[in-house]
Amino acid sequence: MFVGKDELINARKLTGQWLHNTRFNWLFMSVTFAFVFLGNIMTLFNYYSETSRGIRTHQIMDYSRPVAFGLVGALVIMMLLYKTTDTKCVMFPQTGTSRFLAEKARYYCLIGAAGLNLVVYYFVAYALIGLWGQIVGDTMFANRFSIGFTLAGLLAWLLYMSIVLETMLALRLFIMKFRILSAVGLVLLVLLTIIDFAAIESFGATAIGALILERGLGFFLLKGIALWVLLFALSMVINKISLQDQSSRSAKQVITDNVTLAITVVAALVFVIVFIPQSLDSRIPRNLVIPSEEAYELTIPEFDPGPNRFVMNLDASGIPRGSSITITTIDVVKANDATQSVPDSDYYPLPEIVTMLYTVQDEQALLNFTGNEIRLEYWLPTWETGGIDMTRYIQPRFSARLDGNTLCLEYQYTLTSNAFFLPMWSFMEQFDTFKEKGIFYESAMPLFYNTRGERGWILISVD
Amino acid sequence: MIVLHIDYNSLKPIYIQIAEGIKNDILSGRLAEKGPVYSQLVLSKELGINPATAAKGINVLVQNGILEKQRGMSMVVAAGARSRLIAAKQDDDLHTLVAALVSAARKINLSEDRLLDMVQNRFTETAPKEGNEENE
Amino acid sequence: MSDHKKDPNVIRAEILTKKYPDKKALDNLTFTIQGSSITGLIGRNGAGKTTLMKLCAGLLTPTAGCLEIFGEPPGNNLKVLTRIVYACHDQPHDKNLRLRNVLSNYQIMFPVFDREFADKLVSFFRLNPKAKYGTLSQGMSSVFNFICGLACRAPVTLFDEPVLGMDAATRKSLYEVLLRDYNEYPRLILISSHLLTEIEGYLSDILLIDKGRLVWHGNIDDLRQSAYRLQGNVDVLESFCAGKHVLYQKHGVTDNIAVVREHPDDETVQEAAAAGLTLSVVRPEDLCLYLTQDTTEEELECLWEKTN
Numbered sequence: 001m002f003v004g005k006d007e008l009i010n011a012r013k014l015t016g017q018w019l020h021n022t023r024f025n026w027l028f029m030s031v032t033f034a035f036v037f038l039g040n041i042m043t044l045f046n047y048y049s050e051t052s053r054g055i056r057t058h059q060i061m062d063y064s065r066p067v068a069f070g071l072v073g074a075l076v077i078m079m080l081l082y083k084t085t086d087t088k089c090v091m092f093p094q095t096g097t098s099r100f101l102a103e104k105a106r107y108y109c110l111i112g113a114a115g116l117n118l119v120v121y122y123f124v125a126y127a128l129i130g131l132w133g134q135i136v137g138d139t140m141f142a143n144r145f146s147i148g149f150t151l152a153g154l155l156a157w158l159l160y161m162s163i164v165l166e167t168m169l170a171l172r173l174f175i176m177k178f179r180i181l182s183a184v185g186l187v188l189l190v191l192l193t194i195i196d197f198a199a200i201e202s203f204g205a206t207a208i209g210a211l212i213l214e215r216g217l218g219f220f221l222l223k224g225i226a227l228w229v230l231l232f233a234l235s236m237v238i239n240k241i242s243l244q245d246q247s248s249r250s251a252k253q254v255i256t257d258n259v260t261l262a263i264t265v266v267a268a269l270v271f272v273i274v275f276i277p278q279s280l281d282s283r284i285p286r287n288l289v290i291p292s293e294e295a296y297e298l299t300i301p302e303f304d305p306g307p308n309r310f311v312m313n314l315d316a317s318g319i320p321r322g323s324s325i326t327i328t329t330i331d332v333v334k335a336n337d338a339t340q341s342v343p344d345s346d347y348y349p350l351p352e353i354v355t356m357l358y359t360v361q362d363e364q365a366l367l368n369f370t371g372n373e374i375r376l377e378y379w380l381p382t383w384e385t386g387g388i389d390m391t392r393y394i395q396p397r398f399s400a401r402l403d404g405n406t407l408c409l410e411y412q413y414t415l416t417s418n419a420f421f422l423p424m425w426s427f428m429e430q431f432d433t434f435k436e437k438g439i440f441y442e443s444a445m446p447l448f449y450n451t452r453g454e455r456g457w458i459l460i461s462v463d
Numbered sequence: 464m465i466v467l468h469i470d471y472n473s474l475k476p477i478y479i480q481i482a483e484g485i486k487n488d489i490l491s492g493r494l495a496e497k498g499p500v501y502s503q504l505v506l507s508k509e510l511g512i513n514p515a516t517a518a519k520g521i522n523v524l525v526q527n528g529i530l531e532k533q534r535g536m537s538m539v540v541a542a543g544a545r546s547r548l549i550a551a552k553q554d555d556d557l558h559t560l561v562a563a564l565v566s567a568a569r570k571i572n573l574s575e576d577r578l579l580d581m582v583q584n585r586f587t588e589t590a591p592k593e594g595n596e597e598n599e
Numbered sequence: 600m601s602d603h604k605k606d607p608n609v610i611r612a613e614i615l616t617k618k619y620p621d622k623k624a625l626d627n628l629t630f631t632i633q634g635s636s637i638t639g640l641i642g643r644n645g646a647g648k649t650t651l652m653k654l655c656a657g658l659l660t661p662t663a664g665c666l667e668i669f670g671e672p673p674g675n676n677l678k679v680l681t682r683i684v685y686a687c688h689d690q691p692h693d694k695n696l697r698l699r700n701v702l703s704n705y706q707i708m709f710p711v712f713d714r715e716f717a718d719k720l721v722s723f724f725r726l727n728p729k730a731k732y733g734t735l736s737q738g739m740s741s742v743f744n745f746i747c748g749l750a751c752r753a754p755v756t757l758f759d760e761p762v763l764g765m766d767a768a769t770r771k772s773l774y775e776v777l778l779r780d781y782n783e784y785p786r787l788i789l790i791s792s793h794l795l796t797e798i799e800g801y802l803s804d805i806l807l808i809d810k811g812r813l814v815w816h817g818n819i820d821d822l823r824q825s826a827y828r829l830q831g832n833v834d835v836l837e838s839f840c841a842g843k844h845v846l847y848q849k850h851g852v853t854d855n856i857a858v859v860r861e862h863p864d865d866e867t868v869q870e871a872a873a874a875g876l877t878l879s880v881v882r883p884e885d886l887c888l889y890l891t892q893d894t895t896e897e898e899l900e901c902l903w904e905k906t907n
Contacts, residue, residue, distance in 0.1 A: 004677075093680030093709070477823075511774070
């Protein structure tokens with residue numbers, strides 16, 4: 001319809017020529033990328049914040065965002081220089097359409113290369129740090145590595161970049177005529193509406209943002225692809241019209257020749273974009289709980305049965321009636337003991353220790369023991385850094401035994417020395433698909449880092 | 464190999480010059496009867512001319528029966544071409560002489576009858592004796 | 600009309616016009632070139648030769664009229680464009696490309712490009728295939744671009760001033776190569792040049808344009824036979840030329856010349872001889888000059904006159 005098979009082959013040949021002619025540029029770019037990324041992996045060891053017991057949390061920023069910005073800038077520059085590249089091929093057979101397709105292909109090569117570099121960097125970072133961790137020991141990754149996530153994120157990122165590109169191409173006449181001024185303005189506009197996901201609520205009303213923001217990754221991809229196809233076709237049509245003086249067919253002919261097919265296709269795409277059931281709430285919920293300012297009052301929590309709640313019943317039938325049971329502890333603290341300096345606030349930036357507290361329901365029952373069993377309802381401490389549950393890495397273990405008249409409560413844990421945060425595709429947070437799978441964390445800079453710990457509790461009662 | 468020479472300053476068209484050049488070569492014996500003649504390609508290459516021009520020249524000779532096309536592509540000198548050329552040349556030469564004679568006669572106001580008488584006398588005087596061949 | 604479609608190698612222009620904001624490059628040009636030939640596109644600087652060639656190559660579109668190659672307009676037409684090659688002396692290849700890469704590019708884009716032949720030509724003309732295109736001198740890049748155009752063996756080959764900057768020896772080799780390859784692989788060649796005398800023998804046709812208009816198109820032999828030059832006494836000259844189409848006259852101290860646009864048949868030759876005038880042939884280059892000249896003797900003389 002728009003493009004003949006010969007034209008596709010011609011465009012492929014032209015692109016192949018360009019790739020071959022610029023092969024050293026690609027090599028140079030890849031090597032530069034490698035250096036920049038490797039250099040930044042080294043900064044992992046510079047930025048860290050101390051948490052309790054010497055855990056160092058290392059973090060670098062998510063590169064998918066700055067690369068996206070840089071890529072848009074590079075695309076704009078390439079777009080401004082399209083004439084120079086075209087002139088070098090003017091002596092070969094081509095049509096206006098095949099020339100435009102070859103031009104598009106050039107931009108997509110750049111987008112693809114950027115995406116590929118990001119993924120490769122991500123793999124390399126994980127590999128290197130994993131290796132380092134093996135050698136040094138006591139190291140862990142704060143966010144879980146997932147192939148599915150990486151590839152899904154790559155797809156979504158590429159799709160976003162493609163939509164941006166096609167929007168720019170559809171507006172390229174504007175860019176060409178007013179050059180730098182409009183290019184800069186356009187880039188900012190496009191970036192703000194599409195890429196700045198963190199501030200999406202504010203800009204959610206913009207057309208493209210509203211169209212494709214979705215909770216579900218699948219829906220997003222579907223809508224995104226539909227939008228992309230629409231914009232792709234739009235840019236082809238605009239190209240045919242604007243370069244009409246180069247072709248022998250008038251603009252009117254171009255449009256009316258394919259009007260039926262075009263209307264059908266456009267209608268289908270509009271349908272997909274607008275009418276496919278939207279998620280009810282397209283806003284990204286904030287799951288950062290605002291910490292209370294003061295929480296000095298230590299309240300003994302209730303035992304809510306749940307996945308991390310345990311009940312241990314110690315057989316106390318051998319205890320002589322009337323004797324008293326003393327409690328010894330290792331790393332467990334009595335809750336009501338005012339002499340203990342236990343930080344009250346759950347949001348204290350650097351909890352000294354992730355502790356376990358115990359409380360006895362009835363003190364008298366232990367001093368004058370007449371029961372059969374000692375019931376321990378307990379849950380282990382949790383430790384969270386930036387929204388990532390780190391508890392599993394502390395490996396908290398609680399054990400209790402009755403040694404004659406002594407109830408021994410023991411809490412053990414190991415602390416890791418180094419935790420690494422390697423974020424990627426942070427815009428993917430908006431999708432439910434990957435939430436709470438241990439992949440994301442909330443805050444960005446180490447300086448404003450929140451480490452949050454919750455004590456474990458042991459509720460002792462007598463049966 | 465070819466002694467033909469193109470004179471771009473001559474009033475004669477190039478293809479005529481080629482035709483005449485070939486004719487001269489046939490007359491001088493360089494090109495034998497029933498033998499091959501210079502091809503369009505060879506003429507073009509050696510003389511530095513467009514093959515169409517060479518072809519034109521060859522065609523003129525084909526039309527005059529001097530050259531003929533054999534089976535396949537090769538062009539050969541027609542049988543009897545040389546003698547025909549000689550005859551034609553003689554004809555030409557003769558015509559030139561007659562023209563000169565007539566114009567010379569008119570110049571001195573010699574009448575037609577007197578001229579014819581002079582020619583007859585000359586024929587009688589120079590009639591071939593026994594064993595004496597004279598050619599013009 | 601349909602006959603043209605059956606004929607091979609046809610360039611057909613009908614009232615072809617190309618206008619730019621500041622000038623009219625081509626004005627109602629109408630001609631047809633058919634079959635294999637080497638046609639010289641002759642004209643002064645700015646006559647519209649390059650514009651015509653670029654139109655044929657699909658690099659420009661006509662403002663009015665039509666231009667068809669193999670029966671179709673060449674613009675955006677891959678079927679036609681793969682059978683046309685436009686080779687100008689300063690093709691804008693990437694300056695950093697090596698010559699052999701440029702040849703590879705041609706090989707990819709043109710279906711019948713003869714790479715082996717091109718490589719041989721490159722070494723024949725003493726070019727270094729590893730040299731970068733930007734390092735070539737004017738003459739060398741003309742040679743190289745000629746090689747690219749010739750090796751394409753395109754049914755319609757357009758050479759735009761192919762010998763610009765070349766020394767005489769290279770030019771001679773180039774013409775020989777052109778003629779030989781044309782003999783082996785006939786095609787429609789349109790070659791624009793200012794050195795008509797050099798290539799006179801190689802051409803079969805001439806297309807003469809001036810100020811965008813067609814002046815003459817036809818066989819070069821016919822052009823040669825369409826005029827003659829007379830030299831001799833000024834009064835005899837003037838009476839002889841009375842009533843004839845005189846293209847050019849010059850009355851000087853040493854000699855007087857007149858160029859007459861008329862076929863010099865035997866009768867005219869004899870008349871001139873009888874009148875005591877020298878009749879000579881007008882070389883096509885000179886004839887084209889006379890047909891397109893627009894400055895007069897007076898204009899020339901004015902250059903040195905002092906205005907008081």
